[in-house]
Amino acid sequence: MAHARFVEIGRVAYVNFGPEKGKLCVIIDVVDNKRALVDGPSTGVARQQMPFSRISLTEFVLPVKRNQMSSNVAKIFDSHEVVKKWNSSTAGKHIEHSLRRANLTDFERFKLMIAQKKKSSALKKELKKLTVKH
Amino acid sequence: MVKWYPTEDVQKVRVKRANKPARLRGGVSPGQILILLAGKHQGKRVAFLKQLESGLLLVTGPYKLNGVPLKRVPQAYTVPTSTKIDISGSDFSKVTDAYFAKEKENTKKTEEAFFAPKKEKKPFSDAKKAMQKSVDAGIVNKVADPVVKKYLKTKFRLRNGMFPHTLKF
DSSP: OTTOOOOOTTEEEEEOSSTTTTOEEEEEEEOSSSEEEEEETTTTEEEEEEEGGGEEEEEEEOOOOTTOOHHHHHHHHHHTTHHHHHHHSHHHHHHHHHHHHHTOOHHHHHHHHHHHHHHHHHHHHHHHHHSOOO | OOOOOOSSOOOOOOOOOOOOOOOOOTTOOTTEEEEEOSSTTTTBEEEEEEEOTTSOEEEEOOHHHHSOOSEEEOGGGEEEEEEEOOOTTOOOTTOOGGGGOOOOOOOOOOHHHHHSOOOOOOOOOHHHHHHHHHHHHHHHTTOOOHHHHHHHHSBOOOOTTOOTTTOOO
16 A cells, blocks of 8 residues: 555556557546546647546656646646656556567567577576476 | 330440459569468468569469469468568569460360379479579579578468457568
8 A cells, every 4th residue: 555656636647548548647636536637738638537447547746736737737747757757667668568569560570489489498498407307 | 104125125235344453452562571371381471573464473482491382372362571572683574374374185085084094293394493493593592681581481370369450561
């Protein structure tokens, strides 16, 4: 519970489904137990209601006030370099990698397969050295 | 008013238009690597040489790499990949639809011929073997990357989690 991420004003969220999929936004207000008012002027998310089922909370919280003006939200967002921090975070990198994996061509997939085979055979070799022989 | 019918049935003359050869789809160009989808060589990755007059695609393995000879393939039975190899050093201008025509056998339909023991299959002609070699030589020599050679040798295979409609080729 201590390390849980809470829905709060200023929490940066990543949109998983819907028309704003793949974008970051900031929670500006909470409508009810299922919806938040979000805004992402720097990332192209218009100020709108967003169901919590569509978003994932990130580790970042910004010092944004409740119902703050979009232009001020943009200023705070940019000054905290949220996009940069997101791209270098584990979750951000994971998303970048899965996007890259989805766009691999047939030849790239083949090269990936060869690399994985090499890696696993090298690992198995080392593992064999370490296992106790009965 | 009742429709007017002629006293004698007149056949409507329909003008038969010549079929245009199939359009080359998917941005395919000579040297592109295709995946064959059907037949003995399904899953094999082959080099596309040119489109023949009949609309079929002329492909070659190359034979040494994956056992696919000079072959005609309908476009519908291929998937084009985004990889291309250099085939400029290869001369396949003499390979046309006529090259693939079957030799006509003079068989008389007589009783003896019917019951006679079946003739042996004709061996693959030396001229065709030579053509295959000359066409392939220009291609295989230009493939510098051993990974590309391995790529042509390996068959395409779907695995768990690979869905053709989401895959990029």
